Amino acid sequence: MQCTMQSFPLTVAAILRYAVTVHGDRTVTTATGDGGYRHATYREVGQQAGRLANALRRLGVQGDDRVATFMWNNQEHLEAYVAVPSMGAVLHTLNIRLFPEQIEFVAYEAEDQVVIADLSLTPILAPVLSRMETVHTVIAVGAGDLGPLEASGKRVLRYDEITAAESAEFEWPDIDENSAAAMCYTSGTTGHPKGVVYGHRSSYLHSMAVCSGNGMGLSFSDKAFPIVPMFHANAWGLPYAALMAGADIVLPDRYMDAESVVNLIETQRPTVAGAVPTIWNDVMNHLDRNPGHDISSLRLVACGGSAVPVSLMKTFEEKYGVQIRQLWGMTETSPMATLAWPAPNTPEDKVWEVRGTQGRPMCGVEARIVDDGGAVLPNDGEAVGELEVRGPWITGSYYRNTDESKFQSGWLRTGDVGRIDVQGYITLTDRAKDVIKSGGEWISSVELENHLIAHPAVREAAVVGVPDERWQERPLAAVVLQEGADVSPEELRNFLSDKVVRWWLPERWTFIDEIPRTSVGKYDKKTIRARHADDVYDVTHL
Amino acid sequence: MQCTMQSFPLTVAAILRYAVTVHGDRTVTTATGDGGYRHATYREVGQQAGRLANALRRLGVQGDDRVATFMWNNQEHLEAYVAVPSMGAVLHTLNIRLFPEQIEFVAYEAEDQVVIADLSLTPILAPVLSRMETVHTVIAVGAGDLGPLEASGKRVLRYDEITAAESAEFEWPDIDENSAAAMCYTSGTTGHPKGVVYGHRSSYLHSMAVCSGNGMGLSFSDKAFPIVPMFHANAWGLPYAALMAGADIVLPDRYMDAESVVNLIETQRPTVAGAVPTIWNDVMNHLDRNPGHDISSLRLVACGGSAVPVSLMKTFEEKYGVQIRQLWGMTETSPMATLAWPAPNTPEDKVWEVRGTQGRPMCGVEARIVDDGGAVLPNDGEAVGELEVRGPWITGSYYRNTDESKFQSGWLRTGDVGRIDVQGYITLTDRAKDVIKSGGEWISSVELENHLIAHPAVREAAVVGVPDERWQERPLAAVVLQEGADVSPEELRNFLSDKVVRWWLPERWTFIDEIPRTSVGKYDKKTIRARHADDVYDVTHL
The missing domain is CATH 3.40.50.12780 (ANL, N-terminal domain)
Incomplete structure (x- = not known):
């Protein structure tokens, strides 16, 4: 009817x-x-x-x-x-x-x-x-x-x-x-x-x-x-x-x-x-250097495109009374798919953890994670797999492109790897192609980067998987220091040691002037790996 | 493509x-x-x-x-x-x-x-x-x-x-x-x-x-x-x-x-x-009689089904810090079609006037007014005609009903009469079937009712058109007084005299115990007119 x-x-x-x-x-x-x-x-x-x-x-x-x-x-x-x-x-x-x-x-x-x-x-x-x-x-x-x-x-x-x-x-x-x-x-x-x-x-x-x-x-x-x-x-x-x-x-x-x-x-x-976070980071630095400005007209700042540092969100909220809300999406998702805002029952001490996730889908977007074989994994906050999404503003194909590898029975394979918890919050730990597979287990390059960037001496950090005889792959940390800062690989490794499991800690470190980026400003990890392979980098082995 | x-x-x-x-x-x-x-x-x-x-x-x-x-x-x-x-x-x-x-x-x-x-x-x-x-x-x-x-x-x-x-x-x-x-x-x-x-x-x-x-x-x-x-x-x-x-x-x-x-x-x-307003009116009276209650968890009260008195909205806002927002719709419109909230550039002294309108359409709903011949009238806040609406949640027909009289080239004829201003705010002045046509001009029964109800002695008032030899129709005001209140028709007419144009002022007044209502609680004006025609009412002619 x-x-x-x-x-x-x-x-x-x-x-x-x-x-x-x-x-x-x-x-x-x-x-x-x-x-x-x-x-x-x-x-x-x-x-x-x-x-x-x-x-x-x-x-x-x-x-x-x-x-x-x-x-x-x-x-x-x-x-x-x-x-x-x-x-x-x-x-x-x-x-x-x-x-x-x-x-x-x-x-x-x-x-x-x-x-x-x-x-x-x-x-x-x-x-x-x-x-x-x-x-x-x-x-x-x-x-x-x-x-x-x-x-x-x-x-x-x-x-x-x-x-x-x-x-x-x-x-x-x-x-x-x-x-x-x-x-x-x-x-x-x-x-x-x-x-x-x-x-x-x-x-x-x-x-x-x-x-x-x-x-x-x-x-x-x-x-x-x-x-x-x-x-x-x-x-x-x-x-x-x-x-x-x-x-x-x-x-x-x-x-x-x-x-x-x-x-x-x-x-x-x-x-x-x-x-994107870069803009707000610049704004934060500018306000730091030029106090007295008023940006409080902003009731909401949407931020995404790359992971939003919790420290940035905290500064905006505590110093300027401006709420930054992290969102996640892709060109393929129109792009808004998820937003990171805590549910009302979130315990006080978990709020920032939740705000640091990619958030959860708004109605219209459905999300799931699947393993290498395409089997759907539970939303238990632990299982890690590739994120797939579907919905009325998510692409089901590419223009003049018959490649079906990015789609699975009506779902878009995002190429992002992560987990989903019972409330639907998505934590992306890596791009599928950037995941480091070490001894059969996954190491998240993104998590290592996020921790590294919290160190006061570090301006930027990229972590890539490089070949390793014993473990197939091991992480290489490529670090850009703050101007005038000086820090040893040992100190950075030690800084990470209470933040990630022991076998994630990189042994290979290189200090570089800038991180190569793609045309749209994302870390170009392919180039980092290539320069490592070509011995362009001066690598310290711990 | x-x-x-x-x-x-x-x-x-x-x-x-x-x-x-x-x-x-x-x-x-x-x-x-x-x-x-x-x-x-x-x-x-x-x-x-x-x-x-x-x-x-x-x-x-x-x-x-x-x-x-x-x-x-x-x-x-x-x-x-x-x-x-x-x-x-x-x-x-x-x-x-x-x-x-x-x-x-x-x-x-x-x-x-x-x-x-x-x-x-x-x-x-x-x-x-x-x-x-x-x-x-x-x-x-x-x-x-x-x-x-x-x-x-x-x-x-x-x-x-x-x-x-x-x-x-x-x-x-x-x-x-x-x-x-x-x-x-x-x-x-x-x-x-x-x-x-x-x-x-x-x-x-x-x-x-x-x-x-x-x-x-x-x-x-x-x-x-x-x-x-x-x-x-x-x-x-x-x-x-x-x-x-x-x-x-x-x-x-x-x-x-x-x-x-x-x-x-x-x-x-x-x-x-x-x-509906009746519920909030009861709540207001209850809170009046039983002070000390806290209803401030409400950030928004949606109210509609019949015109929402501005006095009710003011009391909720000023006494209880609760915002009542008037909405308008019909079973045929799913029902939410318009909401009365002032645009940011509304002058202070116009805010309550705007909140007393039926509001303006949300995106998805289109509204227009048309004259008796179906011609579209301008949104100038002056032209009065029947409101027509269209949109994806507005009905285009009735179930098992081939009567096309309620529709006009894809628009639903609402049966409501009113005007639309340049910002899209709709003011409904009557049901098309309740409009009083006096000497070729329209008198709004609803506006008269709204003004009458603001008189402290009046609990409810219904105004209907009754036959008149000279003017074809004239308004009859049927008034229910507050318990123990006493007021003369002259006083009520005088109360209205600086609120509406002179020729709107009713000459016919009747005081009744209650206003007849339909099964869903709306004023049953057909019955009021019938009782007047059957001489059931005791009518004072001024």
Whole structure:
């Protein structure tokens, strides 16, 4: 028996329609550098979106053509976020931090037709633009010379000019909620990046989850501040969620240094912000050096992308009255999947332990861990296996990719290894490919890193598995010291000795100037292992 | 182009699965009278749901068979809420306050096979049970004699016994999200009640909306207290939403008098409660007479079903530190459609005015007003027309009913009349059928009633349109005075004179002992008009 409910598609267009009518007077603020800001209302953003859609149609964008962006978080990027999917086309947010050959590859595979690009990013885009075969037009945003882009032979137009020439009215078409709205590529360290195609429905549901009390509880009393890039996993869904909630939005554009971020928080007073730990670490250091700033407008800071140090969360809470909530997700999970917030019955002395986990799934996401053979392991807080997730905003395949190895009977294999406790809290101990297998048992590189980084002399630490005759693999600790700090391997090993089991303690230590990173800033453990194998590192054996 | 996202149906079963795994240790508490309570965990409720589903299968419930409930808000009702839809059957929550012939009609039209009924409701159920043709079995909940029910000739079983005999494991089937999950009948004052059939998808999305920051912001830090009956518009979605959030749940069973409610709030400390204004009015009076109680655990009280007096909201906020948020909806809208909360830029002196409106739609609900000819009117806060709504949890038809008059090109005609301002705030001034048309202009009976009730001598007031030779219709004010109060029609008219335009002021006044109500407690204006026409009322003409 069918229900009698209306058939109402969950689409980005529906979010836009709602935002500009009920919340038309809410504002979108973009940093312009030097402490300046420009403002627009939702209504104006909606009108600009109409003009952009008309301009794109005039440029030949039809059906599900792909329109790429190569942009910072700013008003024009938000306009593209709503206009492109709402007109039925597919928004491809190019990650400006990919390597040039990766950018070339993903634009080609996605068949991007048009790229909307910030002129401030010309130095990155221009060198690769001529090789982006399918792209016929660049729409340039902001001030600056068009010459370097025009040198590619592509048509280059100014965003302001082509939108000014169009009507704000656009006949947004009816759209099937399962059709593509946007796409984003993973930043795989091995092989080509893989495309994830978000649907209208998945974006809508993900936004609802971000707005939920167990998510960020966004409401129209909020002002959202997505620092996490809109080209990286949808800025954790904050742009669409803010529009859905009718929350004000403040956008940092390219001004993401600690001073600019603190200035924005003080003057624009956002209530909810999202950024990776590195940003908050910089902010913490900046506030340390420049006391007297007030960041207390923030009721919630969402933090993820890499493990969030408990010490960072503690400092924010105790010194500045700002709550950092750790979340976990991937490009493949839209990305918000879990949030680390303690259940009300959590004993006082366990609160920080819980907040240091990856958190537990919000409704809509289901999680389980499986062993090497694919058998499901219990949620007992002890069994360790690969994390698998499923749900309406989790990918079930990759774009134009028939590789089934990342999926298992409808579940996404995350490539993360960890455990789940009876309350659903997930503790990730490693990437599956980074796990150290020593004498048949697993050693978590991530846990060792987290403990090492708590040592006052250590700025960063990466632990990788290296070949060992007796134990197959043993951990190598690659450590970056704080400026001017001096500490011996023996002391660090001793520091770890009451924190992990004895056989986890590394014998191999190397002190390096910086940890090699991937294009998106994650530890590049493949390179660390390779440099070790090539004898680049000066290794101390204890 | 299709998205790559997983196909994951939004079902009640998915909410249940999530609740019992991630939040299995959360509790469901049911009042047992005399200040006592019984408790169960989500996990136990889930196990009971499995047993109930097995028992229902054994009783022959297959496919989309309808299983009715005739129950208060208690643990067993919650078990039926999750078990029946999750097994693919359809939950029909019978409204115990319908007239006997209405109960008979709706059970027949819905083809209810089994009724799960509280034995405390035997006095209402027994007289009508034998005439409920399609029902073959009653499952009796609680203590008490089965005799009166058995006298109907139906099979009568005890809930505890049949569930105890079954396994807690049940193979929940895969379910299409658009299939029926539950149904509920409107309590139409004219003609037969009409059935609304909720889908799995609509229930899921509605729950997400209740959990959203603009809804009730439910999280697992909450304890939800639905006083509004689970047989009435799904207790405003609180049961499913609480399970989705992992919030504790406290249920009043049949103990909804003010003393019991206050006792429950003080001892169980719920954070979010939902009930009609009458309940909160009783609570306010009880607290007035019995000072010293603490209800401050409530961070939010949702209130709707009829217009919420601003004076009530003020008292709760100023005297008890409890925020009442007005919501509006109908059985047809699942029911939550709008919430009255001021936008952050609302001037101080407008806050209470805004809180006195019906509020504005949450994302997912679209609202508009149309004139008599169906033309859409502007959201300018002035134009008055019939409210129409659409969205994924709003009905597009009635069960087994081909009458299209309640729908217009995909929108539900609510039968409510009012205006919408530029921020989307809806002010309902009347039911379309209660609007008074005087000299070609509309007079709002509801506004007159709201002003009258603010007079200290007035306990209740109903205003209806009665025939008038010169003006076609004029308002008649039917007033119930406070005990011992005495006031003249002249004084009341004078009291209104600076609150509404002059030509709205009623000339006809009658003082009555009580206002006739429908089966669900709404003013029965049809009866008031009929009694006036039959000269039952003693009318003063000014």
